[in-house]
Every structure is written in C-alpha cells, then in structure tokens.
Amino acid sequence: MPKTDKGANVLLGICGGGGFSREVLPVAREFLSTFSQANAEKNRIVFVENNPLENALNDMPVVSEDEFFSLSCAERYFNIAIADSVIRENVALDFIKRGATPLSIHAPNSLTYDCIEIGEGAIICANSIITSNVRIGRFFHSNFFSYVAHDCVIGDFVTFAPRVTCNGNVHIGDHAYIGAAATVKQGTPDKPLIIGEGAIIGMGAVVTKDVPAFTTVIGNPAKPLVKNRNSAVWIIFGLWRRYGFGWAQRKRGRAEALPLKKY
Numbered sequence: 001m002p003k004t005d006k007g008a009n010v011l012l013g014i015c016g017g018g019g020f021s022r023e024v025l026p027v028a029r030e031f032l033s034t035f036s037q038a039n040a041e042k043n044r045i046v047f048v049e050n051n052p053l054e055n056a057l058n059d060m061p062v063v064s065e066d067e068f069f070s071l072s073c074a075e076r077y078f079n080i081a082i083a084d085s086v087i088r089e090n091v092a093l094d095f096i097k098r099g100a101t102p103l104s105i106h107a108p109n110s111l112t113y114d115c116i117e118i119g120e121g122a123i124i125c126a127n128s129i130i131t132s133n134v135r136i137g138r139f140f141h142s143n144f145f146s147y148v149a150h151d152c153v154i155g156d157f158v159t160f161a162p163r164v165t166c167n168g169n170v171h172i173g174d175h176a177y178i179g180a181a182a183t184v185k186q187g188t189p190d191k192p193l194i195i196g197e198g199a200i201i202g203m204g205a206v207v208t209k210d211v212p213a214f215t216t217v218i219g220n221p222a223k224p225l226v227k228n229r230n231s232a233v234w235i236i237f238g239l240w241r242r243y244g245f246g247w248a249q250r251k252r253g254r255a256e257a258l259p260l261k262k263y
C-alpha cells in the first residue's frame with residue numbers, strides 16, 4: 001500500500017517493528033479478515049514505528065506515528081506488539097488520545113472458555129488457552145502456547161512469553177512479565193498465589209510462592225535473582241525498580257481515567 005493510499009476501510013496499525021510485531025502480523029491479518037468482512041479487500045495493516053528506518057517489513061508498509069494518523073480510513077485501530085510494558089502503556093495512552101481505537105487480536109485457533117473478561121488491546125497468539133472465569137486487564141500479551149487457568153486475575157499491561165503455564169487462582173499485578181516456559185503453581189480461592197506488580201519471572205522458572213512486586217525470580221523453585229550485591233550499578237537499579245518505576249507510572253497519570261476500562 002503506498003503511504004498516500006486513500007480510503008482504507010479498516011486501518012490497523014501494529015505498533016513496533018521488532019520480531020514480535022512480525023510474528024503478530026499473520027495473526028492480525030487472519031483476525032482482521034473475520035473481524036470486518038464487509039469491504040474486506042479495503043482493510044489495511046501497517047507497522048507503526050517512532051522513526052521508521054525501512055519502508056516495509058515482510059511486505060507490509062512501515063509508517064511513522066504521524067503518517068498513521070494522516071492515512072484516511074473509515075475506522076482506525078491499533079495494537080501494540082512491544083513486550084516492554086511501560087512502552088506499551090505510553091503508546092496506548094498516546095494513540096487513544098489521538099483518536100485511534102485499541103483492537104484486541106485473537107488468533108483463530110486460540111481458545112477462550114466461559115465467563116472471561118479481557119481488556120482492550122490484547123494479543124492472544126496461536127495456541128493460547130484461557131479457560132473459565134478469568135479476568136484480564138488491558139493490553140495483555142499471551143504469546144504462543146501460553147495457558148491461563150480458571151479463576152486467575154491478571155492486571156494491565158501484563159506479558160506472557162511463549163509457553164507460560166499459569167495454573168488456577170493466581171493473581172498477577174500490572175506490568176508483570178512472565179518469561180518463556182515459566183510455570184506458576186495454583187493458588188486457592190481463599191489464598192490465591194500472588195505475583196506482584198512489575199515482577200519478572202525468568203524463563204523456565206517454577207513459581208511455588210508469592211512473588212513480591214518489582215522482584216525478579218528464577219529457577220526451580222523460583223528464588224529472587226541476586227546479582228553482585230556490592231555493585232553500585234545493581235544497587236541503583238534496585239532502587240529505581242523499587243521506587244522510580246512507581247514514580248514514573250504516577251507521573252504519566254495512570255490513574256487519570258483515560259477512556260480505558262480499568263480491571
């Protein structure tokens with residue numbers, strides 16, 4: 001599609017030009033064909049980047065944010081294929097303010113069962129399974145083959161890498177990152193297992209206990225990742241994770257009710 005193309009029916013911008021964006025493209029293409037069948041030949045997908053270095057990726061145009069908002073279309077949607085949850089939140093706030101609508105993309109062969117709520121802007125990749133009575137916030141990423149079991153409650157901007165197994169009655173705070181092939185033990189209805197806000201679960205970890213906010217855990221059973229405690233860099237990084245992250249979130253005005261549904 002030339003950048004000056006006029007009159008798309010549905011225009012979908014996939015924000016980000018990294019590997020995950022290119023993986024999301026086929027999912028988005030297939031999903032869009034079922035989402036909007038009228039005038040489907042006039043649906044368009046573009047990659048949207050801050051400063052595009054290329055004109056096309058995998059035969060799809062790459063446009064800047066301003067170009068994306070200048071393309072003419074009947075309906076303008078976006079999704080964000082960027083694993084960094086803080087960038088994801090910033091882009092989401094910006095695009096919504098500028099008038100684009102978040103579109104959740106579900107791979108046709110992903111499964112979602114009964115009584116599920118998923119906030120806007122989700123990416124549910126191929127072979128993901130979300131079972132019954134699950135509540136998930138906004139801009140969730142469920143990468144390939146990930147699994148969320150019954151009665152889980154997941155916050156906003158949470159990322160599941162591929163093949164995560166999250167068993168039942170687990171509560172996960174905003175901005176948590178669950179690494180590839182991590183397994184999280186089930187909680188119970190009266191005592192859910194809690195993964196705190198901004199926590200990072202390393203790839204392959206087996207989480208058997210609550211994980212405090214802004215803590216990285218690895219291994220089986222998962223334990224906090226401790227780097228060289230004498231390193232000044234590590235201490236500064238730890239302080240930033242503990243205090244600066246929350247400050248940055250408040251500064252951006254997360255609580256300022258944007259037209260997003262809070263879970």
Ligand SMILES: CC(C)(COP(=O)(O)OP(=O)(O)OC[C@H]1O[C@@H](n2cnc3c(N)ncnc32)[C@H](O)[C@@H]1OP(=O)(O)O)[C@@H](O)C(=O)NCCC(=O)NCCS
Nearest residue numbers: 161162178179180200201202203204205216217218219225
């Ligand atoms: C846990 C994680 C966030 C730590 O990253 P980091 O802070 O950059 O840590 P480093 O790579 O410096 O590793 C620090 C130490 O922990 C070890 N380590 C790192 N990740 C580990 C993991 N998942 N399991 C076991 N050990 C791990 C490293 O080998 C290193 O050990 P050493 O000090 O003995 O050399 C990262 O390794 C990880 O697992 N990320 C998730 C990756 C993923 O799922 N990607 C999916 C892409 S779609």
